[in-house]
Amino acid sequence: MNKVVPAHNIGGYIPLIDGPEKVSGRAKYTADILAPNMLAGRIYRSPYSHAEILDVDISEALKVPGVKAIVTGADCDKTFGVLPIARSEHPLARDKVRYRGEPVAAVAAIDDATALEAIRRIRMKVRELPAYYKSQDALAPDAVQLHEKKPGNLERDVFFELGNVEQAFADSDLVREGVYNCPEVCQVQMEMHAAIADYDAVRDRITVHASTQVPYYVHMMLSDILGMDMSRIRVIKPHVGGGFGCRTETLNVELITALLARKVGGVVRTVVNREETFITHRGRPETDIKLRIGLKKDGRITGVECEAFQRGGAHSGYGVVTILYAGSMLYAIYDLKHVKYIGKRVLTNTPPCGAFRGHGTVDVRFAFESLLDQMASELGLDPFAVRRANLLHAPTFTDNDLMINSYGLPECLDWVEQASGWKERKGKIPRSNRGLRKGLGMACSHYISGASKPVNWTGEPHATVKIKVDFDGSIVVMSGAADIGQGSSTILVQSVAEVLGLDLSRVRVVTGDSEVVPKDNGSYSSRVTFMVGNAAIDAARNLKAVFVRAAARMLDARPEDIECLGEVYRAGAQDKGATFEEVVVEALKDSGTITVTGNYSTIPESHGGKKYRGSAIGGTMGYSYSAQVVEVTVDEETGVVTVDKVWVAHDCGKALNRLSVEGQVQGSVWMGLGQAMSEETGYHEGLLMTGNMLDYRVPTIQDSPPIECHIVESNDPHGPFGAKEAGEGSLAAFLPALTNAIHDAIGIRYNDLPVTPDRVHEAIEKHRRAAARGKSNGGA
Amino acid sequence: MARLIELVLNDRKRVDAVPDNLLLLDYLREVAGLTGTKTGCDGGECGACTVLVDNRPMLSCLTLAASVDGRKVETVEALGRDGQLSAVQRGFHEKLGSQCGYCTPGFVMASVGLLRSNPDPTDDEILEALGSNICRCTGYVKIIEAVKFAAGLQAQGVAP
Numbered sequence: 016m017n018k019v020v021p022a023h024n025i026g027g028y029i030p031l032i033d034g035p036e037k038v039s040g041r042a043k044y045t046a047d048i049l050a051p052n053m054l055a056g057r058i059y060r061s062p063y064s065h066a067e068i069l070d071v072d073i074s075e076a077l078k079v080p081g082v083k084a085i086v087t088g089a090d091c092d093k094t095f096g097v098l099p100i101a102r103s104e105h106p107l108a109r110d111k112v113r114y115r116g117e118p119v120a121a122v123a124a125i126d127d128a129t130a131l132e133a134i135r136r137i138r139m140k141v142r143e144l145p146a147y148y149k150s151q152d153a154l155a156p157d158a159v160q161l162h163e164k165k166p167g168n169l170e171r172d173v174f175f176e177l178g179n180v181e182q183a184f185a186d187s188d189l190v191r192e193g194v195y196n197c198p199e200v201c202q203v204q205m206e207m208h209a210a211i212a213d214y215d216a217v218r219d220r221i222t223v224h225a226s227t228q229v230p231y232y233v234h235m236m237l238s239d240i241l242g243m244d245m246s247r248i249r250v251i252k253p254h255v256g257g258g259f260g261c262r263t264e265t266l267n268v269e270l271i272t273a274l275l276a277r278k279v280g281g282v283v284r285t286v287v288n289r290e291e292t293f294i295t296h297r298g299r300p301e302t303d304i305k306l307r308i309g310l311k312k313d314g315r316i317t318g319v320e321c322e323a324f325q326r327g328g329a330h331s332g333y334g335v336v337t338i339l340y341a342g343s344m345l346y347a348i349y350d351l352k353h354v355k356y357i358g359k360r361v362l363t364n365t366p367p368c369g370a371f372r373g374h375g376t377v378d379v380r381f382a383f384e385s386l387l388d389q390m391a392s393e394l395g396l397d398p399f400a401v402r403r404a405n406l407l408h409a410p411t412f413t414d415n416d417l418m419i420n421s422y423g424l425p426e427c428l429d430w431v432e433q434a435s436g437w438k439e440r441k442g443k444i445p446r447s448n449r450g451l452r453k454g455l456g457m458a459c460s461h462y463i464s465g466a467s468k469p470v471n472w473t474g475e476p477h478a479t480v481k482i483k484v485d486f487d488g489s490i491v492v493m494s495g496a497a498d499i500g501q502g503s504s505t506i507l508v509q510s511v512a513e514v515l516g517l518d519l520s521r522v523r524v525v526t527g528d529s530e531v532v533p534k535d536n537g538s539y540s541s542r543v544t545f546m547v548g549n550a551a552i553d554a555a556r557n558l559k560a561v562f563v564r565a566a567a568r569m570l571d572a573r574p575e576d577i578e579c580l581g582e583v584y585r586a587g588a589q590d591k592g593a594t595f596e597e598v599v600v601e602a603l604k605d606s607g608t609i610t611v612t613g614n615y616s617t618i619p620e621s622h623g624g625k626k627y628r629g630s631a632i633g634g635t636m637g638y639s640y641s642a643q644v645v646e647v648t649v650d651e652e653t654g655v656v657t658v659d660k661v662w663v664a665h666d667c668g669k670a671l672n673r674l675s676v677e678g679q680v681q682g683s684v685w686m687g688l689g690q691a692m693s694e695e696t697g698y699h700e701g702l703l704m705t706g707n708m709l710d711y712r713v714p715t716i717q718d719s720p721p722i723e724c725h726i727v728e729s730n731d732p733h734g735p736f737g738a739k740e741a742g743e744g745s746l747a748a749f750l751p752a753l754t755n756a757i758h759d760a761i762g763i764r765y766n767d768l769p770v771t772p773d774r775v776h777e778a779i780e781k782h783r784r785a786a787a788r789g790k791s792n793g794g795a
Numbered sequence: 796m797a798r799l800i801e802l803v804l805n806d807r808k809r810v811d812a813v814p815d816n817l818l819l820l821d822y823l824r825e826v827a828g829l830t831g832t833k834t835g836c837d838g839g840e841c842g843a844c845t846v847l848v849d850n851r852p853m854l855s856c857l858t859l860a861a862s863v864d865g866r867k868v869e870t871v872e873a874l875g876r877d878g879q880l881s882a883v884q885r886g887f888h889e890k891l892g893s894q895c896g897y898c899t900p901g902f903v904m905a906s907v908g909l910l911r912s913n914p915d916p917t918d919d920e921i922l923e924a925l926g927s928n929i930c931r932c933t934g935y936v937k938i939i940e941a942v943k944f945a946a947g948l949q950a951q952g953v954a955p
Contacts, residue, residue: 034888035880037896038903040831040871047830205835205843205897205931256833256897257931289836500895500932678891678937685934708840708929716935717926 019592021516021581024509025736028674032505032524033254033498042254045209045226046286053211054083056272056285057130059120059137060294061112064146064364064701065161068110068139071120075136081129084279085137087120091274095236097264097369098470101170101331103162104367106240106270112141113161113329114366115701116294118267123275123283146364146701150303150326153363161329161362170327170334170360173342175627177414178353183318187309189394193386194305196767197378197750198695199326201298202371203713206256208295209286210269212276221277222249225269228262228497229537234529235471236265237273252527255499259686260370261297262499263539264332268295290706293696297332297369300325300360302341302378308386314396314404316387318353321345323379327360328367334360336470336632337368340375343623343633345383346413348424348461348640349405354414364701370539372686373462377747381691381768384458384751389764397441398457398755399432402642409729416624417633421739423666423729424459427642430664430725431457435644442759450651453659454760457644458751462744463635464668464734465542467621476614477542478550479533482511482558484609488599490515490522490558495535496547498526501742502675503543507551509671510735514555515562516581517595533612541740544671545636546615548735554613561609562595565602569593618733637731639744640666643684645752649760654776656757658688658720665745666727669737673726679742681722687749689714692769800864805829805873813860819853820844822860823870831871831900835929842928845901845908846870852908854927871900874907874954882948882955883907883941892941894932902928906942910955915946 036042073085088109096102108119120137124130147153153161153168161168184190211224221243225233230250238245255262272285287295303324309317323341327334342356371377391401402424407413409422432438437455444453469477481493492511498504508522515521526532535547559579567574570593572586585592593601602609623634646659663684670676693712697704705711730737754765763778797812804827813822823829823846832855835843844855847869874881883906886892893899902925909916909924916924921942930938949955 030889030891031893033896034891034893035884037893037899038871038880038884038887039875040829040900042896043830044833044897046834047824049825049828049830203931205841205895205929206833207835254896257895259931286834289840500897502894674891678894678933681934681936682894682932683934685936686931688934708836713929713931715926715929716938717922719935722934722936 019580019583022512022518024512024519025671026673029505029509029672030674031502032508044206044254044256045211045224048211048224048253050282053282053284054123054125054279055127055130056275056283057122057127057134058118058271058287058291059134061108061115061117061119063112063141063143064115065144066112066141067144068108068112068141070140072138073120076122076133079129079133079136081125082122082133084123084275085120085133086271086274086278090278091240093240093242095240095265095270096331097232097333098331098335101335104330106267106274114364116366116703117329118271121271121275123279148363148365148698148701150324150361150363153361161364165362168362170331170362171338173338173356173358173629175342176355177626180318180320180353180355183353184309187317188312189390190307190309191386191390192305192307193382193389193766195382195385197302197381198768199298199301199368200371200690200694201293201296201696201711202259202261203708203711204257204259204261207287207289207292208266208268210272211282211284212273213282214276214280216280220247221273222251223269223273224251224253226255226262227252227269228258228499228539230497230527230529231495231534231537233265233269236270240270241273241277250529252497255497258499258538259372260374260539263370263537264297266295289708293706293711294366294703296366299371299377300327300337300368304379304382306382306386308390310390310394312394314391314394314401316349316351316405319345319351320355321379322357324359324361326363326365328363328365330367332367333369337370337375339629339632341379343415343630344376345379346415347417347419347633347638348459350407352414365698372683373743373746374540376462377750380460380747381750384748385754385764385766388751388755399428399437402428402459415626415630418621419638420733421637421668421729421731422640423727424640424642426727427640427664427666430727431642431644431662434723434725435646435662437644452649452651452760453646454649454756455644455646456752456754456756456759457642458748458755459640459642460744460747461638461640462740463540463633464545464637464639464740465635466540467617467623467634467636468631469536476616478535478546478615480507480547480550480554480613481533482554482611484558484599486603488596490517492522492524492551493532494524494526494547495532496526496543497538499538501538501679502672503538503547505675506544506548506671510548510551511555514552515559516579541743544738545734545740548738549615550613552613552735553615554611557611557613561602561611562598566593566598569597569601636733637668637739639740641745641748643748643752645749645756647753647756647760649757649775651761651779654772654779656692656770656775658753661720661722663722663745664725664727665741666729667741668731668734668739669728670726671736671738676726676741677724680724680745683743683746684722684749685714685719687746690768691750691753693771695769798861800861802863802865803867805869815861817860818856819858819860819863820855823855829870829872833897833900835898842905843898843901845904845928847904847908850908850911852905871903876954882945882953883910885948886941886945890937890941890944892933892938898928898930902930902938906945907955910946910949914949
């Protein structure tokens, strides 16, 4: 008898199940879908930063032959927004425009050239208002309000103090303060925003293809904006070319395209260009941070005081959540007792910011790990020793009630220290001639595995997965989880195959069509592997129970005696058993087509506490941890910084797919590198000056270092097979690890990002001049 | 004005009337229906539209359709034999050189162009050949591995 063993599908290097489509050009993204009679949509955008709209004249535009419909703010008085408490945005501006590039009108025409011609003929009459491009200007006492309901242009003011920070500082051996600036950065996902809306006037139904991370939000917002019952709407998410957070929110492009399609009674496709995609960025807000930390001589942190101002842009968007994350996620990485946080989310006349990979945590982590490094050297302590002096011990709850059940940071620290040769090499790398100096820097970061409470809290399970099995014996997994390139569909297939002991080839996955798949809360905050993975495991177990009952009947045995070997079900080791196909045939006799559902709900302990307003933000079922060492070479003559190598260790609980985890971790580190070294948006009086990938400097392959990745598995007790998130937590640590390495190389600290060659050069020159002055004055 | 062009597109002879100002990218996507070639920027920034013209990687967004008259054009859809993935396609799939997949056709075609002219590239030659393509997912680490893996497969006789 051949030995039958269940197939194992967890923990290996598994290529993405939709990889063949992507490498052969068969994968269809929204802009690739062509329908006969499709009209081209195009958006007219405000040339003003802040103005009252007196008139939008579309009469000349309507005369252009081939124009089928034009919509303006007059066509929709509803608002949208990702947070139920902050839906402040009209798809097309009414009454006021609040940033340059805000949509004001849109045209559907027979082709793009015709639509463009019509756009050129739209005229807008306004009364201009003072505009504010910096947080401080918008907060000035005499500033004009952007939104009627937001006095002082403050979207949200957060304050909490847990413990007694002043006392903690008084008890410290060293207290230091640092001021940091992190400019606005954008996701720059490779696929530009696109939507196709197909309105069926006969049945009053609409189908929308959207390049989104959360089809469910698009569905809800379409219903609100169109005033249509949700049952009349179908949302399809084709392949999506990256998101990194910008597509968590429903975007105006999707809503405007739907408004056009309904008005024209047909199909409209809007593909915005790269500059418009930058304007619709929903990126990371410019953040100004003032941070104070107190330390004991042995490196223990006594107290922390953090003040963060975020320039949020012209609408609420995700703002409240972002400013809360920046405070709550001070916790959950080190053992902190006395913490004060002041956060201000400011409304300005710039395009709205949103959730960007590492949402809310990155800039504050940069400040924190930079100041810690500076204070460690002042105390003569090794940066690793300072982290080790402040470790948490899982399981535990933080002072702000965040639940931690697994904590692999110590192992992360050990690995990067050892792999980088830190002990032997730190401070001892020989200086080469030609003014090239080398340095090593380290830092840590962490992230959530999905917000424990979804933004739209409905009381339903956090995630639901269905599985269908029919006469053909294929296992069809149905999920609303949006694969945007992170590999979520692959994880679902792996999870189901693992539980059933079947080869991956037995399992198919259907996602991205609201007509077929269960609702999902979407691909954001690194929730999918954890929440949807657990729901998939639950569904697969339910399916297995169906098969076991059928096998028991066939084999004349009790269900509890049935052993599932994947392709064979048997009653005891001597039993020849029944094949998987035979079991399926038997099981179908009960109900016909088999469908099972699996759910996952987070536990209340993970929902965060009630110690301050908004303290639920930051609550999750499991935190990932990351430690990094960065090695740099700084050219003192040119200011060019080269990252020679990055060592990163990431605690993802359990690597379900090592290939994916490595890819996610490397991608995160690299995205941190972009923010740290070259990326920032620039505006001139509200006009975007960096609306392309040459002025907005995304690192090329030639700018990018080798990234050696080590996976730490802390096996979270709640995670699917022990897993936690892998796609965000390693981003933040790169930024401070880089600036700490530069400091190690040339003795200069950079608190303002990005660290571009001109900034480095300028600081080196300033340093030299100061040193020369010091010498001529007889030395300091 | 329009003109008649005759080209070999993915091994098939085609004759099309194209406006003088039609970009090769739009010709491929909207006229020939080959949507594997992607638009990722407003012109020459990202490399997602890279195709081969007479075996050389070209940005189809900066190339007029009229200019490929009489030439051989290959897109990502042309690769692979008998339904199997080509060496470069296997590299990007099996080594995870592709995550969201949007930049992938451009990277794949640039890599095919490289390996056809230089079957055993050094690291620096790979970086140079792919220096004008942008990927936002991978951090490029696994793209380099993918190209090296593909070079190995090509050495065993698999077409790039």
